Amino acid sequence: MKHILGKILENIELTEKHFLLTVKVKAKIPDVVPGQFVMVMIDDKKVFLRRPFTLYKVGEDTISIMYKVRGFGTNLLSRMKKGREISLLGPLGRGFALRNRDLYVIVAGGIGIAGVNLLIERMKGRFQIFYGTSSSKGLALIRNLISHDPIIATMDGSFGYKGDIISCLSQHIHYFSGVDFEILACGPKDMYVSLKNVLVTYRVPCQVLWEEKMGCGMGLCFGCAVKTENAEHPMKRVCLEGPVFDLWDLSL
């Protein structure tokens, strides 16, 4: 983890709510494990705390994050222009752990794609992407991934499977029976609840990227704690022991 200073290179509008921010940094970027995040200082005059974002892409001297405008902070971030100084802290947390499975099934819901993009870029073996979004507009977030033949679901049926991504997954999962596979997922919490219900009979191995509001991102404040099935130490800090957790360890 270190303090990374940089300048905004671009802040591209992908949809009216989604942006891709690229920062050019001065110092050497430390090694990054996919799933790790940075704490971003948005504007210290107006937003007090930094905000966490997964590292979407890491170049030689650039760092990108993809984000959705949710509240005050992300709204302000979306209006920041090229050339502005920006301070990042990272890389933070524990990312995805790859164990040489025969197949990885990557499941992303909406902006959750930001959490697995670097993972996909660095995948070596076989993998299949499932991406769910509300409508075909959400395809703007996965333009770079089309060559990987993602299976796509839209809630309104405007593209691909009609419905949520977990129902879509449940209709495909029998294809993987007999294969040593693992699921790597990033999306909203209700997606993880449905995912758990679908996987429970076979207890398929599954890692998920869990989000909680954060005060510090460094393990100092205990603001991000989540309850797990660990009897001795039930409370885990998402920023320190996560954000990637084994789905079966979390108390959902």
Place this chain on the structure above:
Amino acid sequence: MGSIAIEIFGKKLRNPVMNASGTLGYGREIERLWSIKVLGAFVTKGLSILPCQGNPQPRIFDLGCGMLNSIGLQNIGIKRYLEEYTEFFLERKTPVVVNIFGFTEEEYIECALAIGDNPVVLAIEVNLSCPNVKTGGILFGKKPETVFRIIRGVKSATNFPVIAKLSQEVTDIVELAKAAFEAGADGLTLINTIPGVVLEENRVIRGGLSGPFLKSIALKAVYDCSKAVPIPIIGVGGIMNTEDVISFLRAGAKAVQIGTATFVYPNTIPKIVKELKKRRSFD
């Protein structure tokens, strides 16, 4: 560069800068950026006799010029903490202020007893901003009588100096300071977070305010109490930089604690210590 060492509770500290309780993890976490040897003393997270899971999510709210937390005093319990961390502080020759709380008066005393004569301990800081389960959750620190009883109880259970950590709500903080002093407190930490509320769509979240908007309130508490009681005061609340530290020292604080600032600017503490050294004097 001049020395910025201070003497407090009969011990010499490298400098007057400590972290505020609950804002520097258990101690190891920040060492990815700087060594806790930088601190005059390390203040532990609030510790209780039994482990405590804390409050449900969400626990953190950004209020623009500060924040509200609803951590709910999550911790692994005082015995386990001291077992796991004593060696860590010994190695770093860093004195420790053990911050304790209880949900009953007895639990405070049990915590003091659990500390025993641990070699790394500088003092016990008693967090009185904790709900008393026996009175339906009224904070102990609201009434001079309960402040008096708890401080006296803790004093009788330990040989270490005892610091009363107070906050500012309805009661006159000077009355609380006097009660703590009369009960034998060796020092005061002023101030804890101030209770606040955040309204979400379908719920009300209670928590503690911290950060820059506390500074002036905390300075007043330090100033008024330093005139009223002859024991050392540790000033805390909204410190962001060296100027803020100097203000607290001028208001009558002997030492300071830095909390929320570290969340946003993780190098605040080493930066302040360095700048204080350059200035030589605290005026």
